[in-house]
Amino acid sequence: EAGVAQSPRYKIIEKRQSVAFWCNPISGHATLYWYQQILGQGPKLLIQFQNNGVVDDSQLPKDRFSAERLKGVDSTLKIQPAKLEDSAVYLCASSLGGRRQETQYFGPGTRLLVL
Amino acid sequence: AQSVSQHNHHVILSEAASLELGCNYSYGGTVNLFWYVQYPGQHLQLLLKYFSGDPLVKGIKGFEAEFIKSKFSFNLRKPSVQWSDTAEYFCAVIPTDSWGKLQFGAGTQVVVTP
Secondary structure, three states, rough: OOOOEEEEHHHEOOOOOOOOEEOOOOOOEEEEEEEOOOOOOOOOEEEEEEEEEEEEEOOOOOOEEEOOOOOHHEEEEOOOOOOOOOEEEEEEEEOOOOOOOOOEOOOOOEEEOOO | OOOEEOOOOOEEOOOOOEEEEEEEOOOOOOOOEEEEEEOOOOOEEEEEEOOOOEEEEEEEOOOEEEEEEHEEEEEEOOOOHHHHOOOEEEEEEEEEOOOOOEEEEOOOEEEEOO
């Protein structure tokens, strides 16, 4: 079974530039999550999709971050404009139906450095 | 504020030593509890989870964790570690009034020396 795919794996940009990350969840998984992991901290949920609808985006900085999940499969997370403090690993995860008991499967992450 | 605390940021131990990693949470209601592990160069993956029933949960690779409700704790243990257990370990909770939002601790980096 193929895992969660993410691209790019690494990205270096200057502050005020824009950047986009892509995620392809495990086939058949209805729920998709984007987490931000800053160095030395645990992952923090940014946004959760159930199919193509948003379940929770309470911790997404909506003035600069946006995410979409068209057709309920792939997802894109965008930052515009980027700030220095956005330097982090962006993790995508998916689960079958989003219930609490389900295992969330994580992708390899995209490591972003903002200069 | 609701939070998850892991007691140690770094642990170094020798092969065959016993490992115990502490985790405490501060949610007032019922929670579901998880330990995730990230081996060097690999994805974050589930080690074990607790929802209800027997508070002693067994996971993969010989790990176990004990839920002590009165102490709001979910400590991870392994009786005898191997070099391959070198990894970062994350405790996480999902409050039962939350859809699926994992709240992670800061993680503990474990290094096992041969």
